Amino acid sequence: MTVPVVQARGLRKRFREKLAVADLTLAVGEGEIFGFLGPNGAGKTTSLKMLLGLIEPTGGTAQVLGAPLGNLRTRAGVGFLPEHFRFHDWLTGREMLRYHGRLYGLRGRKLEDRIEFLLARVDLVDAAGRKLREYSKGMLQRVGLAQALLNEPRLVFLDEPTSGLDPIGRLLVRDIIRDLKRAGTAVFLNSHLLGEVEATCDRVVFVKQGRAVGEMHMGDAGAGLEVELRVEPITSALLEGIARFGSALERADSLVRLRVDSEEALPALARWLVEQGANLYNMQAHRKSLEARFMEVMGEDQRPG
Amino acid sequence: MNGLLTIFQLTLAEARRRKILLATFVCGVAFLGMFALGFYFIHREMVKHAGMDQIKQRMMLTTFVLAGLFGVNFLTVMTAVLMPVDTLSGEIASGVMQTLASKPIRRSTIVLGKWAAHGLVLAGYLLFMAGGVLAIARVIGGVAPPGIQVGLPLMLLEGLVLMTLSIAGGTRFSTVTNGIAVLGLYGLAFVGSWTEQIGTMAGNESARYVGTAASLLIPSEALWQLAAWHMQPSVVRDLHLTPFSPASVPNGAMVAWALAYVAMVLVLAVRGLSRRPL
Numbered sequence: 001m002t003v004p005v006v007q008a009r010g011l012r013k014r015f016r017e018k019l020a021v022a023d024l025t026l027a028v029g030e031g032e033i034f035g036f037l038g039p040n041g042a043g044k045t046t047s048l049k050m051l052l053g054l055i056e057p058t059g060g061t062a063q064v065l066g067a068p069l070g071n072l073r074t075r076a077g078v079g080f081l082p083e084h085f086r087f088h089d090w091l092t093g094r095e096m097l098r099y100h101g102r103l104y105g106l107r108g109r110k111l112e113d114r115i116e117f118l119l120a121r122v123d124l125v126d127a128a129g130r131k132l133r134e135y136s137k138g139m140l141q142r143v144g145l146a147q148a149l150l151n152e153p154r155l156v157f158l159d160e161p162t163s164g165l166d167p168i169g170r171l172l173v174r175d176i177i178r179d180l181k182r183a184g185t186a187v188f189l190n191s192h193l194l195g196e197v198e199a200t201c202d203r204v205v206f207v208k209q210g211r212a213v214g215e216m217h218m219g220d221a222g223a224g225l226e227v228e229l230r231v232e233p234i235t236s237a238l239l240e241g242i243a244r245f246g247s248a249l250e251r252a253d254s255l256v257r258l259r260v261d262s263e264e265a266l267p268a269l270a271r272w273l274v275e276q277g278a279n280l281y282n283m284q285a286h287r288k289s290l291e292a293r294f295m296e297v298m299g300e301d302q303r304p305g
Numbered sequence: 306m307n308g309l310l311t312i313f314q315l316t317l318a319e320a321r322r323r324k325i326l327l328a329t330f331v332c333g334v335a336f337l338g339m340f341a342l343g344f345y346f347i348h349r350e351m352v353k354h355a356g357m358d359q360i361k362q363r364m365m366l367t368t369f370v371l372a373g374l375f376g377v378n379f380l381t382v383m384t385a386v387l388m389p390v391d392t393l394s395g396e397i398a399s400g401v402m403q404t405l406a407s408k409p410i411r412r413s414t415i416v417l418g419k420w421a422a423h424g425l426v427l428a429g430y431l432l433f434m435a436g437g438v439l440a441i442a443r444v445i446g447g448v449a450p451p452g453i454q455v456g457l458p459l460m461l462l463e464g465l466v467l468m469t470l471s472i473a474g475g476t477r478f479s480t481v482t483n484g485i486a487v488l489g490l491y492g493l494a495f496v497g498s499w500t501e502q503i504g505t506m507a508g509n510e511s512a513r514y515v516g517t518a519a520s521l522l523i524p525s526e527a528l529w530q531l532a533a534w535h536m537q538p539s540v541v542r543d544l545h546l547t548p549f550s551p552a553s554v555p556n557g558a559m560v561a562w563a564l565a566y567v568a569m570v571l572v573l574a575v576r577g578l579s580r581r582p583l
Contacts, residue, residue, distance in 0.1 A: 015582075049403075049582075049583065052407050053406075053407070054403055054406055054407060054582070054583040055582040055583065056582070072409045072410070072411065073409065075407065075408060075409040076409040078407070080403075080404070080407040082400055082403045082404060084400055085400075086399045086400045086401050086404075087401055087404060088315070088319060088401065090319065090322040090323055091318075091322075099311060099315055100404070100408070102307065102311040103308055103311055103405070103408040103409070103410055104408060104409065105307055105409065144404075147404070
C-alpha cells in the first residue's frame with residue numbers, strides 16, 4: 001500500500017451500554033478508493049465520524065493525513081458528505097457553497113471559479129440560484145457532494161453518497177469518484193449498496209458489529225476466485241493434494257470446489273492433477289461476487305438491519 | 306479569524322433571511338406606536354390641567370417612560386432567549402452542524418461567531434426600542450430620564466446573560482427543553498428579585514438572602530433593578546414612588562458578577578459543543 005491517508009488501530013466507541021465500534025483497525029492508501037461495507041448498524045457511520053473528529057473515540061488511535069484525529073490543518077485537506085446532507089435551507093445552492101468555501105479559507109476569484117466548476121460537475125448550474133428548500137433529495141445530495149470537493153481534498157469521506165439519488169444521479173456520482181481517483185484523491189466510501197461499491201472501489205473492508213471482519217481487493221484478478229473441477233478418480237490422497245492449492249474444499253460426487261488466492265494457482269493445479277494420473281474433465285474458475293463474499297463474511301446469522 | 310467572520314455573517318444572514326429581523330422590527334414599531342399614542346394622550350391630559358404641579362407632572366411622565374422601558378426590557382429578554390434558542394440545538398438535530406464542524410475551524414469559533422452575531426442583533430434591537438421610547442418621551446413631553454448611559458448598557462448586559470445561557474443550553478438540550486429551561490431560570494430570577502425587594506421593605510433578612518441567592522444564580526433581574534434605579538430621578542427612587550424603584554439596590558459587584566457570569570457561561574457553551582458527539 002502507498003502512504004496511508006487513514007490509519008486506525010483498535011478504534012473503539014461506546015455509547016453507554018452500546019458498543020458501536022468494537023475494535024477497528026484499517027488503513028487507506030493515498031489515492032485509493034476504499035469501500036467500507038457493512039449492514040445497517042454495523043458501526044460504519046460512527047467509525048467515519050470518529051475519523052472526522054465529530055465523535056471522540058473511547059479507545060484506540062487513528063491518524064488522518066498523517067495527523068491525529070481532529071487536527072485543523074488536516075481538515076483543510078479533507079472533504080465530507082454526510083449521509084443526509086442538510087444545510088440552511090434559506091440559502092441558495094451557490095450561496096451555500098460560497099459559505100463552505102470560505103470556511104475552507106477560500107476567497108475571491110479562486111472560490112467563485114471552483115464553485116462554478118463544481119456546480120457544472122454535479123449538474124446543478126440551472127438550480128444554483130434556487131433556495132435549498134426547493135431542492136429534491138437527489139439535488140441536495142449532489143450539492144452536498146460539491147461542497148465536499150470545494151477544497152480539492154486529498155481525502156474525501158462519502159457517507160452513503162447515492163442515498164436518495166436516481167439511477168442517473170448514481171452514475172454521475174460514480175463518474176465523479178472515478179475523476180477523483182484519476183486526480184489522486186483518496187475516497188473513503190461508506191455504503192451498504194454492494195453494486196455501488198463493486199463499481200467504484202479498489203478495495204473493500206467488511207465491517208460487522210464494529211469490527212473489520214474481512215477484506216477484498218476488487219482490482220485483484222485472483223480475489224475470491226472459485227474453482228470447480230470435474231476429476232476422476234477422486235481419492236483421499238488426491239483431495240489432500242488439491243487442498244494444498246486453496247481453501248474451503250468441498251466435494252460432491254465427481255465435482256470438487258475450492259477457492260484459490262490467485263489465477264496463477266490454476267495452471268499449477270491442472271498440471272499437478274495430470275501428474276497424479278487423474279482424469280481432468282472440466283475446470284472452471286469464476287470470481288466470487290462481492291455479494292457472495294459479503295454474505296460469507298457476515299455469516300448466516302446476519303439479519304436485516 | 307476568517308472562520309469566525311464567516312460564522313458571524315452566516316448567523317446575521319440567517320436572522321435576516323428567516324425574517325427574524327423583520328418580525329422584531331415590525332413588532333417593535335407596533336410597540337413604539339402604542340407607547341407614543343399612550344404618552345401623547347397622557348401628556349395632553351396633563352397640559353389641559355394647567356394647575357397640576359410641574360414636579361408631579363414630570364414624575365408621572367417619568368414613571369410612564371420607565372414603564373415603557375420595562376416593556377422594552379421584557380421584550381429584550383424574550384428576544385435574547387428565543388432568538389438563539391435553536392441556533393446550536395437545531396443545527397445539531399438537523400445534521401447541519403456535522404458539515405460545519407468537519408471544516409477546518411474550531412468548534413469554539415462556531416459558538417463565538419454565533420454569540421457575537423446574536424449579541425449584535427440584540428444590541429441593535431435594544432437600541433432601536435429603548436431609543437424609540439426615549440425619543441418619543443423627549444419629542445412629545447420633553448422628558449429625558451437620567452442615567453440612560455448607565456441604564457441601557459445594564460439592560461444589554463441582562464440580555465447578554467440570558468442570550469448566552471440560551472446558546473449554552475443549545476449544546477446540551479433540545480430546542481424546546483432549552484427554551485423552557487432558560488425562561489424558567491429567568492422566572493426564578495424575577496421572583497427572587499421581588500422576594501429580595503419586598504423582604505428588604507419588610508425587614509426580613511431571610512427573604513433578602515433568598516433573593517440575593519437567586520440573583521447570583523442568574524443575575525438578569527438584578528441588572529434590570531439596577532438599570533431602573535439609574536434611570537429615574539433621585540427623588541422618585543429614594544421615596545420608592547414607582548414599582549421600578551428598588552428597595553434593595555444591587556451594587557457594582559453584581560455587575561462584575563454578571564460580566565464574569567457571561568464569560569463563564571460562554572466557556573461552558575464552548576466546552577459543551579466541543580465535547581458533544583455530532
